[in-house]
Amino acid sequence: MARVFGDAVRDIRFFRFGHFDFQGRDMVIARSGYSKQGGFEIYVAGGDIGMPLWHALMEAGRDLDVRAGCPNGIERVEGGLLSYGNDMTAENTPHEAGLGRFCNTATAIGCIGRDALLRVAKEGPIKQVRAIAIDSKSLPRCDRPWALMAGTTRVGQVTSAAQSPDFGCGVGIGMVRMTHWDAGTPLHVVTQDGSHPAVVNDKFWI
Known part of the structure; x- marks a missing residue:
């Protein structure tokens, strides 16, 4: 460049x-x-x-040795780079997406939903994006939301995931309820190929 x-x-x-x-x-x-x-x-x-x-x-x-390449989907998940329309949508607040630090809601005069966002900014969200480590040797394509379970209770969903050769596990981006989003919380994720043990990671991998 x-x-x-x-x-x-x-x-x-x-x-x-x-x-x-x-x-x-x-x-x-x-x-x-x-x-x-x-x-x-x-x-x-x-x-x-x-x-x-x-x-x-x-x-x-x-x-x-420059060559044509393509986006690295595994690295995107490892780095916690969210995909709009997938990991978060217009239904999610910036605080749920972990982007609250980039928003000055108090000065957002005329913003639709400002009152609701001010409340969330003060009280905190009830669900939020978290890094999810999945105990797996291989994962199917995450082409649909995977239920994130605590026992028999659904506590969120994984919307992006991949098998990471660098970290030797499945890596995922999940939206998790506040009751289960603390680092180290054991969960399991239900894929189209079966259930896998999972845990909330303290941060994204890279």
Whole structure:
């Protein structure tokens, strides 16, 4: 990226963006991506510049063995990067999604649901996203919510999961009731291939 856009691209902070020139065209570049590796996203306005940009990046990275790749879904779960529409939806508050620290609800004048959000900010949510470690050797694709159980009582759901080769267990993102979200709480998760022991992790893995 620095070879194509200059060293200033290194100064973009995570989840921030900047404007950079490429062949006389203004490019918006964000320091983001579907993992915690600190990747970049380039917003290309106009299909005509797409291939010149591709070739420039491939050529600049030739000695670095740069190749086309894809998002790492396992690393997304390990890092606790939420997927909107899956791990949280419009039905969830920012506090339930663990994003309350980014919201100044008190100054959100005119915000729909402000009173309810102020109450949640004061009292705390009754459920929240947590890292779920799953005792498994392999997991099916998490293409539906998996019930998260404490005995015979459903206490939440896992909405993203994968078998992690780096950590030797299943890793999951779950929405868990406050009664069972403390780190170390033993649970079990019900997948389409059967039930697996699980535990609430103290934090996400990376």
